[in-house]
Structure formats: structure tokens, C-alpha cells
Amino acid sequence: MGGDDEGVVRLRRARRQRRGQAMVEFAVVLPLFLFCLIGALDAGLWAVQSSAEVSAVEQAAMIASSAGSSPLSETAPDARAVTAAISGRLRSAMFGTSIETWCATDASGDCAPDSTQHCPTTPAEVQAADGPRVVVVCVSESDPPACTTPPPGQAAPYPPGCDDSPMITVRVIGFVASLVPPGFGPGASGFELPTDISATTHTLRFAP
Amino acid sequence: MRRSRRRGDDAQAVLETALVIPILLFLICNFIAVMVQVTVQQQLNSATALAAQSRFQAPESAVDPAGTRCCGAHGVTLVTAGLPTGCRYAAETFYGTMITYTGLLRWQAATLCTSGGDSGNETNPRLDPVAYPGSPAHAEVSCDIGSVKAGGAVVPGYVDRTLDPPSGLDVVTCSAAASLDFANTPLAWGVFWTPTLHAQAEALPPPFRQ
Numbered sequence: 001m002g003g004d005d006e007g008v009v010r011l012r013r014a015r016r017q018r019r020g021q022a023m024v025e026f027a028v029v030l031p032l033f034l035f036c037l038i039g040a041l042d043a044g045l046w047a048v049q050s051s052a053e054v055s056a057v058e059q060a061a062m063i064a065s066s067a068g069s070s071p072l073s074e075t076a077p078d079a080r081a082v083t084a085a086i087s088g089r090l091r092s093a094m095f096g097t098s099i100e101t102w103c104a105t106d107a108s109g110d111c112a113p114d115s116t117q118h119c120p121t122t123p124a125e126v127q128a129a130d131g132p133r134v135v136v137v138c139v140s141e142s143d144p145p146a147c148t149t150p151p152p153g154q155a156a157p158y159p160p161g162c163d164d165s166p167m168i169t170v171r172v173i174g175f176v177a178s179l180v181p182p183g184f185g186p187g188a189s190g191f192e193l194p195t196d197i198s199a200t201t202h203t204l205r206f207a208p
Numbered sequence: 209m210r211r212s213r214r215r216g217d218d219a220q221a222v223l224e225t226a227l228v229i230p231i232l233l234f235l236i237c238n239f240i241a242v243m244v245q246v247t248v249q250q251q252l253n254s255a256t257a258l259a260a261q262s263r264f265q266a267p268e269s270a271v272d273p274a275g276t277r278c279c280g281a282h283g284v285t286l287v288t289a290g291l292p293t294g295c296r297y298a299a300e301t302f303y304g305t306m307i308t309y310t311g312l313l314r315w316q317a318a319t320l321c322t323s324g325g326d327s328g329n330e331t332n333p334r335l336d337p338v339a340y341p342g343s344p345a346h347a348e349v350s351c352d353i354g355s356v357k358a359g360g361a362v363v364p365g366y367v368d369r370t371l372d373p374p375s376g377l378d379v380v381t382c383s384a385a386a387s388l389d390f391a392n393t394p395l396a397w398g399v400f401w402t403p404t405l406h407a408q409a410e411a412l413p414p415p416f417r418q
Contacts, residue, residue, distance in 0.1 A: 025221075036232060040239060047243040051250055058254040061305075065265065160276040164293075165265055169304065197251070200304025201258050202265035202297045 042178045045095075046193050052093030053135075053172045053197040056086040060170040061199035064139055079103045079139040082170065086137065096177030100130055102138035119171045123194040126174040133192060135174035141203075142167045164202065171198040237398030244395075245388055245403055248309045252384060252407040255305035256349065260382040260411035262301035263294035263353050272296055279303040286320055286344040295321040295340070295353055298382055302349040312393070313386040313405075318350035319343050325352050325366040325381075329374065337366060351382040368410060383408040 060082050083101040090099050102119060119138035120126050126136050143166045150158030157163045173196045180191035270293035278286050278296045284303065288296040299320055321343040328334030337352040339345070354365030369376035385406045390399045 032232075036236060039236065043240055043243045047246055050247040054247070054250045054254050058258060061258060062261065154275075155273050157273065160273050160289075164297075167300065167304070196308060198305065198307055199254060199258055201262050201301045 038179050042180070042191075042193070045179065046176070049094050049097075049176050049193075050195065050197070052090055053195060056089045057170045057172050057197050057199040059089070060086045060137065060139070061168060061201045064168045064170055065201045065203045079137070082139050083137040090135070090137075090172070094135065094176055096133060097174075098130075098134045100134055100136050102126075102136035119169070119198075120173055123173055123175050123196060130174070133175060133177045135172055135176060135195060138169075138171045138173065140169050140171070142169070166203050167200055168203055169198055169200045171196070173197075234398040237395045241390060241395050241399040241401075244309070244312070245405070248312070248388060249405050249407070251306060251308065252386070252405055253409070255302045256382050256384050256407040257409040257411075258305055259298040259302040259349055259351060260380050260409040262297040263292075263351060263380045263382075264411065264413055266292070266294040266297045268294075270294070284346075284348065286347055287342075288320070288344070290342050291321050291340055292353060294380075295343075295351055298351045298353075298380075299347060299349060302382070302384065306348075312388055312390065314389050315348040316385040316387075317346045318348065318384070319345050320347035320350060322350060322352045323354065324364060327366070327368045327370060327376070329369040329376075331374065332369060332376075348386070349382055349384045351380060353380050354378050366410075371410075377412065379410045379412055381408060381410050 063085050064082050080101045080103065083099070087099045119140050120129070120136065126134060130136065144164040145159055145162050147157050147162035148159070150156050174194075175192035176195050178191050178193050272288045272291055272293050272295075274289045276287070276289045276296065278288055278300050279302075286296075286299060288299070319339040321340040322337035323340055324335065325337030326332060326335040352366040365378040366381045367376040368379050368381075371377045371379065383406070385404065387402050387404045389402055390396050
């Protein structure tokens, strides 16, 4: 009888050890599994968001370069109008991310891109200005240098490129939301993904 | 007996882990690499399409004067003096748009500005475009464009006979190619392939062009 009891106790102990081992394995594997799962989903989400951004900035650059206020205009439209034109496309892909216009309004309250408009250069700059999970659309214009009388031996127009049409740059920059909730990521506001996509083109001049 | 069985179980678990973790990391690395490839391909498509459109933002017969250079991005300087201004516009647009992931790309050198060329069909032979005289040969984008010579003779752009058969339409085509190299990234641990990305875009002249 004593031998049977001892056997039962041993069996129970072995079963408990096996359960404990399974718990430890589960505890080790679960975070790894969740990390891989959320990472894969986030990578897929990031690809979808990047794709939407690339096509949106391309569309925005074309709008900004060709939609002057008059056929003779060389000025791009208000940055808010450009943002409104592409925000629908961006919103459908960027869940949980705010899309804002980056602009410094002039005296008349317009947000026309000109040489004084400086786009943020890093996503962190956007986060510092507008908070987490915000992507801004920035439209800037770069004008060519003014033409001057060419020095002897140089042909007009001088300096080279002075009669170029202005260049328009549309930049979508900031941090996009990820599936990791705020407070669980390495950053203070969650595991957000930086993004910085831009498109540059010359403005279209219509024939007078 | 029992101890040796437990040791055997432990060894099996270690072996399983040693097999599974590298496979898992390999899969993750390649998954991320594919995502990066898709994104870079889209950017390349976008930059090439905008470059082709940009050719028409310049007046048709404008030619860059002596001393004109572009582009600066990626440390590339291209001398465009004597070339159609639209060609420089295309290059500036391409370099200005293709600003991310450039560290991963190994570009295939191309002639910046070419002219002529024919897609060909059953009755017309396919023709390769020829380089403009003096066009830089180390550009990352190549645009086949039309222009007007000093004497007034029209140099056709690329003739795409699939657009308006059988005569075809003169269009601007821009193309770029680069290979995506993960060697200097942490992904190199599990990514052993180097995909080559190609992009080509065509643009038709707008009706009210200067």
C-alpha cells in the first residue's frame, strides 16, 4: 500500500512539474508571439500608409504646380486647399492619425506657399509642434533668383535658371499611429512610426 | 533513468527553440524587406511620373545657357548647358522627389537626356533613343524628350505606337532603375536577395503649353 501511495504522489508531482513547465514556456512564447504578430500587422499597415502618402503627395504636387489662380499665375494655391484635396485619400488609409496643414498665415490670413514657408525637416519637429499621431501636409515654393544684366562674356538670362518657373514641394511628414496603444511603446506617446514623403515639381506656366 | 529523460526533454526544447527562432527572424526580416521594396518601388514610380510631367513645365524651345547645372541631391551635379530646359526640370523633379531610402539604392547610371526612339510595331522597327550631345551619362534618371533645334527643325520625342496606332504619338518617357541593397542594414542578417527596381513613365504634352 505504502509503495502505491508513493507512486501516486510521484505521478502528481510530475504532472505539476509538467504544468509549471508549460506555464513558463507559454509565458516566454506569448510576448514573442504577440511581438511578431503586432509587428507584422504594423509593417503591413505602414506599407498601406506609405503607399497612400506617396500617391497623395504626387497628386498634391500636380495640383499645386498646375492650379494657379489664373492662367498667368505662377503661384501655387493655398496650402489648406491642397491639404483638403488630398486629405480624403490620406484619411482612408491612416487610422488614428490626424492630418493637418503646416502653414504660417500671412497678413491677409492666407496660407500661400512662398519662399518664407519652411517645412519641418524631421517628424520630431511636427510632434513637438502639433502633438503625437499627427501628420502635416506642407507646401513650399522655391523661387529662382532674380535675373540681372549679364556680365561681359555671359549670355542672358543671367544667372542661369533665373527665368525658371518656381518649384513646388509638397511634403507629408510626422508620426503615424500604429497598433501598439499609447503607453506600451518605447516612446512617451506610444510606438508611432515616423514618416517623411515628399514630391517636388516645377509650376506650370500657361501660354499668355 | 528519470534524470536522463528530463535531460532529453530539456535538450529537445533547446533544439526546438534554436530551430524556430532563426526561422522566425528570417521570416520577419524578409517580410519587412518586401514592405520596404514595395514602398521604394512606389516612390520610384511617383518620382519618374512627375519627372516626365515636368518636362512640359518648361517652354518647349528653351535651352539651358552655359553654366547651368542641376541637381545637388544625393551629391549629384549634372551639367545641363546646351540641353533642353525641360530635361533639367525633369531631373530636378526626380531628385527632389526621390529623397528617402536613397542610402539603400544602388543606381544604374543612365544618360540624362535622349531623343528619338520608337516603340515599334508590326510594320515599324523598334528604335532605341540616342543621347543628346553633351548630355550627362551618370544620371539616375533618363528622359527621352522632344525638342526644337536652333534651325527650327523638330526633334521628335519617343513614338509610342501603342497609344495611337498605326502612326503613334510623340510622348516623353522617363525611366530609372536601381537595385535595393540591404547589406548595410540590420535586415542583411536574413535578407539574401537584392531586387532590382525599374520605373518608367510616359507623359503627353498639355494643350496650352508655353
